[in-house]
Amino acid sequence: MRPFQRAGEAVLQVHQIPVLRDNYVYLARDSDSGACAAVDPGVAGPVLAALDALGWRLTHILNTHHHADHVGGNIELKAATGCTIIGHGRDASRIPGIDRGVAEGDEVAIGAETARVIEIYGHTRGHIAYWFSQSQALFCGDTLFSLGCGRLFEGRPEEMWASLSKLRALPDDTRVFCAHEYTASNAAFALSIDGANPALIKRAAEVRDLRARGLPTVPSTIGTERLTNPFLRADDAGLKQAIGLPSASTVEVFAQIRRHKDVF
Structure with missing residues (x-):
């Protein structure tokens, strides 16, 4: 478990499990x-243990999408705590125990902290992110990863590019709390197609060092991802040239990068 809080500011406390x-x-x-949300609790046991150790009380669950490794703990946590479960309204039938359905532009209050809901389709047809602008914290599930993005299980390349473009437009210092530790493998792929990118080379070295010490590579920041993540750079002329599609549209380039990653 790892804590994140900006010193000297009354902002969201984030613990990573x-x-x-x-x-x-x-x-x-x-x-x-004292209001507290669990974001994408795939299982309940470790969350309950962390709450007990911290002395925190769970009041909400924020689900980004319906996959079992993100919602598997919903019912047990709700039974144990009486928390309110929030997810995309269009995906309510696939989110266990959902109490409130939300959509693009809605706000979700966790005490005095408020998140804006951002619809980010592509990985699934009902995927959303929660952006806490005051705390510079983005919970983006499986759409944006550090140096990567999610597979297109239920969406098209143009949908995923539009979703990533929304996230890319957030402030540079927005912390990216994605749902998986995929950064090392993502870095290997990114270097295979964008190996002349100095920011990526530096980030990949940082990732190797963190993993060698058994530390997480998450959170990243939007600023870092904008410079290093090939899926956010599909409109970059240098990257287009590097993958042999200098005249292709941005969506075509993005789709090609995603196809390469799927078989990497």
Whole structure:
């Protein structure tokens, strides 16, 4: 479990809990009110243990999408705590125990901290992110990873590019709390197609060092991802040239990068 809080600021406290093989569950707590959300709890046990150790009380679950490794702990956590489960309204039938359906532009309050809901389709047809602008924290599930993006299980390349473009437009210092520890493998792929990128070379070295010390590579930041993540750079002329598609549209380039990653 790893804590994140900006010193000297009354902002969201975030605790990172590794679960399953490579998932992260996040506890996001407003320190003034004590309201606390679990983001994408794939299992309940480690979350309950963390809450007990921290002395925190769970009030909400924020689901980004319906996959079992993100919602598997919903019902047990709700039974144990009485928390309110929030997810995309269009995906309510696939989110266990959902109490409130939300959509693009809605706001979700965790105590005094408020998240804006951003629809980010592509990985699934009902995927959303929660952006806490005051705390510079983005919970983006399986759409944006550090140096990568999610597979297109239920969407088209143009949908995923549009979704990533929304996230890419957020402020540079926005912390990216994605749901998986995929960064090392993503870095290997990114270097294979964008190996002349100095920012990527530096980031890949940082990732190797962190993993060698048994530390997480998450959170990243939007600023870092904008410079290093090939899936956010599909409109970059140098990257287009590097993959042999100098005249292709941005969506065509993105789709080609995603196809390469799928078989990497």
